[in-house]
Every structure is written in structure tokens, then in C-alpha cells.
Amino acid sequence: MTSFADRLLPFLTNFPLPAALPAGVSAESPYQQPEVQPLLTAFARQYYASPEPRVALLGINPGRFGSGRTGVAFTDPVALADDCGITNALPRQRELSSQFIYQVVAAMGGPARFYQDFYLGSLYPLVLLREERNYNYYDAPALTAALADDMRLSLQQQVLEVGLRRSVAVCLGRRNAKYLQQLNQELTLFDHIEVLDHPRYLMQYKRRGLPQHVARYVEVLSALME
Structure with missing residues (x-):
């Protein structure tokens, strides 16, 4: 049986750029970059390395300073080196979502333990930019419509080809959940979707309650493994 890695890598590296986007918006695939x-x-x-399906934590779309630089969802160059033990020559620039996620990962026993059960990904797997700044797939109705078929493809491939647990998925972000729930009603891929506040939102607007928000993540994710 193929490993989760063997199924994930072709999905990411071969996922197509969109055929057409609204004026001023561009998409980039970091996974094909040689660095x-x-x-x-x-x-x-x-x-x-193991073949077992993982429980998905699905964000919006990658940012240019997190997985846009490392290829690993919610993992900036510092987390990749210091938390995951994968040295790199990238600029040691932090990204808010990554900082939050790796507090959760540490609280759940560290990366080796966490990634045995969970997969960090995105509803749309490519970086979106507008005027060279991060842009979300839902930031403009025209963009959401232009990406609709690609988002269906992304979700189906992640579930059916990469191999996600179908009993439950975790959606990161309340607005993101609206679209994931709509797609799931159409495609019937997950039995249940848990919704958590997006890490970037928590780091930007709710930082004073950070320990409680980390604890909430740990509580929800731990319950999924019982």
C-alpha cells in the first residue's frame, strides 16, 4: 500500500494553475519551485510515511510566507527547521498562522505524533495574490466563481486520491466553512465537519486569549481520535 506521502506529493506538484482569473489576481504553485x-x-x-488516512485540517489557500515558501501547509521556514527538524536556507520569517499551529502541534505531542493522525491542507491548494499580497479565494465573488471547478477537483483529489478520513474533517475559518459545507453537500465526501476559528484570525484579533484558543484546538482534535 502506498504511503500518504506518495499520494500527497503528486497531488500538490501536479495540481493545475487556473485557466482564467479576474483581472489583477494571480495564482502560483510553490510546489514546483526547485527550492x-x-x-x-x-x-x-x-x-x-505510513499509509493510513489522516484527519484533514483544511484552511483557505496558502499564504506566500508560509507554505508559499516551504510547500508545507501552515509551516513557515522557522517552524520547518526548529519544530520539524528540516533545515533550510530560506529567510527566517515568521507567519502568524504557522506560529499558532505549532503551539497546537507541540501541545499534542510534537510533529511526529501529530502528523500520524492529522493532515494540514487547504481547500484550494495554490497561492493567490492580488497586487502582490495574499488573497483569499472568497474575497471576491468573481474569483470564487472562477475557482469553483478547481476547488471541487482539489477537495475530491485530497479525499479520494491522497486519502483523508471521511468520517470527519476540520475546517479552519468560519467563512471558509461556508464554502466547504456547500461543497460537501454537493460531493458528500465527509460525514461531519468541525469548524474552528482560523489561526490567523486568532493571532491577529484574539491573541490575549491565545492559551485558551490553543486548548480549544487540542480539545477538539483530541476528541476526534477517541
Whole structure:
């Protein structure tokens, strides 16, 4: 049986760029960049070596300073090196979502333990930019419509080809949940969807309650493994 890594890597590296986007919006695939591919491969081989399906934590779409640089969802260059043990020559620039996620990962026993059960990904797997700044797939109705078929493809491939647990998925972000729930009603891929506040939202607007928000993540994710 193929490993989770063997199924994940082709999905990411082969996922197509969109055919057309609204004016001023661009999409980039970090997974095909020569400086990123070795890092993504090393991470996948180390943490996704077993074949078992994982519970998905699905974000919106990658940011340029997190997985846009490392190829690993919610993992900036500092987390990749210091938490995951994968050295890299990338600028040691932090990204808010990554900082939050790796507090959760540490609270759940560290990366080796966490990634045995969970997969960090995105509803749409490519970086979206507008005026060279991060852009979300739901930030404009025209963009959401332009990406609709690709988002269906992304979700179906992650579930059916990469191999996600179908009993439950975790959606990161309340607005993101609206679209994931709509797609799931159409495609019937997950039995249940848990919704958590997005890490970036918590780091930007709810930082004073950070320990409680980390604890909430740990509580929800731990309950899924019981």
C-alpha cells in the first residue's frame, strides 16, 4: 500500500494553475519551485510515511510566507527547521498562522505524533495574490466563481486520491466553512465537519486569549481520535 506521502506529493506538484482569473489576481504553485520541492519531499517522507488516512485540517489557500515558501501547509521556514527538524536556507520569517499551529502541534505531542493522525491542507491548494499580497479565494465573488471547478477537483483529489478520513474533517475559518459545507453537500465526501476559528484570525484579533484558543484546538482534535 502506498504511503500518504506518495499520494500527497503528486497531488500538490501536479495540481493545475487556473485557466482564467479576474483581472489583477494571480495564482502560483510553490510546489514546483526547485527550492521548495526538496523541502516538501523531505517533510512528506518524514511525517507522512505510513499509509493510513489522516484527519484533514483544511484552511483557505496558502499564504506566500508560509507554505508559499516551504510547500508545507501552515509551516513557515522557522517552524520547518526548529519544530520539524528540516533545515533550510530560506529567510527566517515568521507567519502568524504557522506560529499558532505549532503551539497546537507541540501541545499534542510534537510533529511526529501529530502528523500520524492529522493532515494540514487547504481547500484550494495554490497561492493567490492580488497586487502582490495574499488573497483569499472568497474575497471576491468573481474569483470564487472562477475557482469553483478547481476547488471541487482539489477537495475530491485530497479525499479520494491522497486519502483523508471521511468520517470527519476540520475546517479552519468560519467563512471558509461556508464554502466547504456547500461543497460537501454537493460531493458528500465527509460525514461531519468541525469548524474552528482560523489561526490567523486568532493571532491577529484574539491573541490575549491565545492559551485558551490553543486548548480549544487540542480539545477538539483530541476528541476526534477517541
